[in-house]
Amino acid sequence: MGIEDAVHGSTIVTPGKATILALGKAFPPQLVMQEFLVDGYFRNTNCDDPDLKQKLTRLCKTTTVKTRYVVMSEEILNQYPELVVEGLPTVKQRLDICNPAVTEMAIEAAQSCIKNWGRPISDITHLVYVSSSEVRLPGGDLYLAKGLGLRPETQRVMLNFSGCSGGVAGIRVAKDIAENNPGSRVLLATSETTIIGFRPPSAERPYDLVGVALFGDGAGAMIVGSSPEPSIERPLFELHTSMQHFLPDTEKIIDGRLTEEGISFKLGRELPQIIEDNIEGFCARLMDVAGYSEKDYNKMFWAVHPGGPAILNRMEKKLDLLPEKLNASRRALADFGNASSNTIVYVLEYMLEENKIARKEDQKGNEEWGLILAFGPGITVEGILTRTLAV
Incomplete structure (x- = not known):
């Protein structure tokens, strides 16, 4: 099965593509x-x-x-x-x-x-x-x-x-x-x-x-x-295309050092603005793989690491996202804080929960295609074009 089949609503796993199984x-x-x-x-x-x-x-x-x-x-x-x-x-x-x-x-x-x-x-x-x-x-x-x-x-x-x-x-x-x-x-x-x-x-x-x-x-x-085992495994998300990108000359914006007193961190005030200035181009490259353009942001789901409310607010404004698109990220932030590398797992769990509730209420729920995103030292942007398979 090719990408064209998947775009038209199929929840069949694309052969050879990795999936999140649990x-x-x-x-x-x-x-x-x-x-x-x-x-x-x-x-x-x-x-x-x-x-x-x-x-x-x-x-x-x-x-x-x-x-x-x-x-x-x-x-x-x-x-x-x-x-x-x-x-x-x-x-x-x-x-x-x-x-x-x-x-x-x-x-x-x-x-x-x-x-x-x-x-x-x-x-x-x-x-x-x-x-x-x-x-x-x-x-x-x-x-x-x-x-x-x-x-x-x-x-x-x-x-x-x-x-x-x-x-x-x-x-x-x-x-x-x-x-x-x-x-x-x-x-x-x-x-x-x-x-x-x-x-x-x-x-x-x-x-x-x-x-x-x-x-x-x-x-x-x-x-x-x-290639999930159909009789045992229940794939949740297909990991279709991954991408990493670092922003030159931003190494000092997220600055962490191991010292005699432990790790010290400095987060630059300009971090949310830098992410806002660069997020469109990064997302466009991933979205293009699935045939989406910048006009299609609200046709996708968004699993974004909640580095802080300012980052989520800037992304929502820049991409003109509907408020519910970042619900899972905001819930994870409220319930667990920014738990660094762990938090994306909590976001994905909340997305599955919201989808399940939407199906019970006979609503459409999140879209099939979406992006998993996180931002870290570098500044480094990590992204994965993803399909939800939990139906």
Whole structure:
């Protein structure tokens, strides 16, 4: 079957194309309500700066986040009080917490995904693991494989420090593996925690408060493979065409560094504007593959990594998208915050849920063709032209 058949409404999987066969997610036990975050953060960091507190209060409202999950707890702060002392070298302590925490969450998300998939874990042939929250050798991919009980011959790929674009980058890599290894089944897992960059508030680093108000922890997983087994597997999305593009001379806009105090991030104020200025051309190249033009934005579904409300608002305005087109992204942001590489899994799950509700109510639901998008350090844009197959 060719692209022409698919455009006209068929939900038959295109031969040779990778599909997402199952999704899964996991979170740490601490649920943070955004309305209580400010008081808790300043109490835990022993800070009483009223100006910084007021600034964080404003940011917490503008992020549109309502709830988040975090690894950080009072028990951890009691065990590692140096985490809230400015200037102390704490990278070892942070990694002692982060490395096992992200592995535990990744294992839980992968197990949930494998259960949803319905095939035995021994059928997994490849593992792609994404995280910007751990540093060790061997990498977390080995610890994840061991924790899950994957076969020793499972082929592994580790993607470190891809930031918010890491989830879609991982899908792109899993897609390539699946399409170039017939019969393979790729487990993609992502896992992140903000402890690696947790710091006390400082007037010298006001931009840190954006991260405090926006980011959350968690893990995501999916199984990717081509030629689904019809009696067992239920393909959810077809990954038709992938693309990556970096914007020259924008390396400092998302600037992250591993220091003695953990990871420090700086997000340029101009990030939403840069994405707005470049998103049309990138999307046009992917949409053209399916025979769509710039006039057809609202004929597609949009699974966009919610880096923040400003990015979603700029995209919606630039592409003249109907408000409901970014519903899943906005819901994921509100419920989980920006959980970096994981968040695209949560967006895709919400899209499937909304489609199911629409079908029950005898509504049309989302369109068959759509784009999966994310933006990360570089500035790097990751995109995948996708068909929904869950009917």
